[in-house]
Amino acid sequence: MSNIIPPALVRRLGNLAGFDTVAFEAIHEQEGGITSIRINPAKANNVDTASLERVPWCDKGFYLAQRPVFTLDPLFHAGCYYVQEASSMFIAHAISKLALDERPLVALDLCAAPGGKSTLLNTYLHPDSLLIANELIKTRVTTLADNLVRWGHTNTVVTNNDPSAFRHLPGYVDMLLVDAPCSGSGMFRKDHAAIAEWSEGAVMLCSERQRRILADSLPTLKEEGILLYSTCSYSVEENEEIADWLCDTQGMEPIGIPIDEGWGIEQTLSEKHACPGYRFYPHKLRGEGFYLAAFRKVAPQSSFDQRKVKTEKALAPMVLTNWLAESDAFFSFTVGDDLHILPKGREADLRILRDMLYLRNAGTRVGRPAKGELIPAHDLALSNAQHPDLPQLALDKEYALEYLRKGNLPAMHDPNGPKGWALASYKGTPLGWVKVLPARINNYYPKEWRIATL
Numbered sequence: 001m002s003n004i005i006p007p008a009l010v011r012r013l014g015n016l017a018g019f020d021t022v023a024f025e026a027i028h029e030q031e032g033g034i035t036s037i038r039i040n041p042a043k044a045n046n047v048d049t050a051s052l053e054r055v056p057w058c059d060k061g062f063y064l065a066q067r068p069v070f071t072l073d074p075l076f077h078a079g080c081y082y083v084q085e086a087s088s089m090f091i092a093h094a095i096s097k098l099a100l101d102e103r104p105l106v107a108l109d110l111c112a113a114p115g116g117k118s119t120l121l122n123t124y125l126h127p128d129s130l131l132i133a134n135e136l137i138k139t140r141v142t143t144l145a146d147n148l149v150r151w152g153h154t155n156t157v158v159t160n161n162d163p164s165a166f167r168h169l170p171g172y173v174d175m176l177l178v179d180a181p182c183s184g185s186g187m188f189r190k191d192h193a194a195i196a197e198w199s200e201g202a203v204m205l206c207s208e209r210q211r212r213i214l215a216d217s218l219p220t221l222k223e224e225g226i227l228l229y230s231t232c233s234y235s236v237e238e239n240e241e242i243a244d245w246l247c248d249t250q251g252m253e254p255i256g257i258p259i260d261e262g263w264g265i266e267q268t269l270s271e272k273h274a275c276p277g278y279r280f281y282p283h284k285l286r287g288e289g290f291y292l293a294a295f296r297k298v299a300p301q302s303s304f305d306q307r308k309v310k311t312e313k314a315l316a317p318m319v320l321t322n323w324l325a326e327s328d329a330f331f332s333f334t335v336g337d338d339l340h341i342l343p344k345g346r347e348a349d350l351r352i353l354r355d356m357l358y359l360r361n362a363g364t365r366v367g368r369p370a371k372g373e374l375i376p377a378h379d380l381a382l383s384n385a386q387h388p389d390l391p392q393l394a395l396d397k398e399y400a401l402e403y404l405r406k407g408n409l410p411a412m413h414d415p416n417g418p419k420g421w422a423l424a425s426y427k428g429t430p431l432g433w434v435k436v437l438p439a440r441i442n443n444y445y446p447k448e449w450r451i452a453t454l
């Protein structure tokens with residue numbers, strides 16, 4: 001018997017079709033984990049993936065041969081890739097098979113921090129979609145918002161609400177992702193503390209909480225809308241039993257996701273409603289424990305009439321013309337002294353979300369107008385919407401890291417170099433702003449973001 005895996009967990013799993021207790025325990029006794037990244041196609045033409053093995057179910061996911069110190073890679077800070085556990089990237093495959101990328105959606109990622117799946121949704125949903133990335137725990141929202149700023153999409157709103165707050169938005173979203181807090185057994189190989197904390201009682205508490213989160217948030221899903229439910233737990237109580245409960249009590253109908261048999265993903269069927277679920281076991285594939293199931297809402301769902309929402313037309317002001325690639329694709333609004341942009345056509349959504357929820361960030365903060373000019377915001381430096389002709393100060397790796405430490409950059413006496421506001425960049429990808437003055441360069445990297453000296 002394994003010294004590591006709680007016997008009660010294995011006993012229950014042993015009853016599942018396709019589960020191999022010996023291989024499961026053996027893989028947990030091995031040292032060394034798997035590192036994988038998912039590249040940002042909006043930025044990452046400078047990440048060399050030629051020699052990397054691809055994650056089978058995600059075209060932008062790659063395994064790394066070893067884990068580097070990501071803090072020392074400027075491209076990591078620039079949002080060129082996200083370090084994400086490979087099994088979770090299956091959501092990219094689900095989006096494609098369920099045709100969720102074929103038309104613009106309003107999508108809600110309900111349990112979103114630190115942002116792995118939100119950045120994935122940004123990449124894989126239709127580009128004209130609106131993503132609401134929500135996180136309940138206040139201390140985790142900052143990381144979520146920062147990771148989404150790095151990813152650079154303008155069509156995202158970050159909220160900090162209890163799932164029940166979404167009851168005020170009945171029938172509003174086309175797609176709901178609930179990546180639920182769980183007992184965490186799927187992460188045992190990476191997080192040894194989770195083993196000590198695991199108990200059958202904790203599984204039952206998680207299962208109850210998952211039902212509560214789903215029941216509270218499901219009214220915001222439209223009739224015919226799609227729910228993706230996932231956990232990093234192996235427990236049936238948190239997976240297949242939740243799937244049956246969704247069909248029994250929440251008006252949901254299961255949907256299958258075609259998979260390639262060679263990937264090693266185990267398809268299970270829930271006991272009562274035969275809901276297909278996709279289980280990831282580390283002894284069967286290169287990834288950690290994960291479960292995903294998809295559903296369609298078949299129960300009637302009332303929704304509020306968005307046509308009654310009054311909005312003001314606010315074109316992006318002239319001051320933004322030189323800063324944005326397509327300034328007429330956006331409308332602008334203010335948050336305090338700052339100007340933000342969201343894609344045109346989302347005016348009513350912003351109004352609705354502002355009225356009903358606590359917003360941590362909305363669209364892209366572009367800067368602060370002052371004396372007819374713009375003091376650019378850091379978020380604009382990382383945004384995919386920025387003007388391609390903005391001046392760049394190209395840094396080598398040493399100076400890029402010095403910039404990220406918020407250190408001093410030497411004045412560069414290049415008469416043809418940029419003057420005034422410029423993007424400090426590494427391998428052509430912006431890291432943040434500098435101001436080039438005749439005798440010095442001012443470093444505008446946010447102090448809360450600076451990296452420690454290693």
Ligand SMILES: C[S@@+](CC[C@H](N)C(=O)[O-])C[C@H]1O[C@@H](n2cnc3c(N)ncnc32)[C@H](O)[C@@H]1O
Nearest residue numbers: 111112113114115116117136137179180181213
């Ligand atoms: C599995 S993690 C989400 C990981 C994230 N989706 C990602 O891919 O990076 C679950 C999240 O649910 C949040 N959470 C905890 N309790 C919650 C509750 N009662 N309702 C909603 N979310 C909760 C946690 O703070 C955590 O950020």
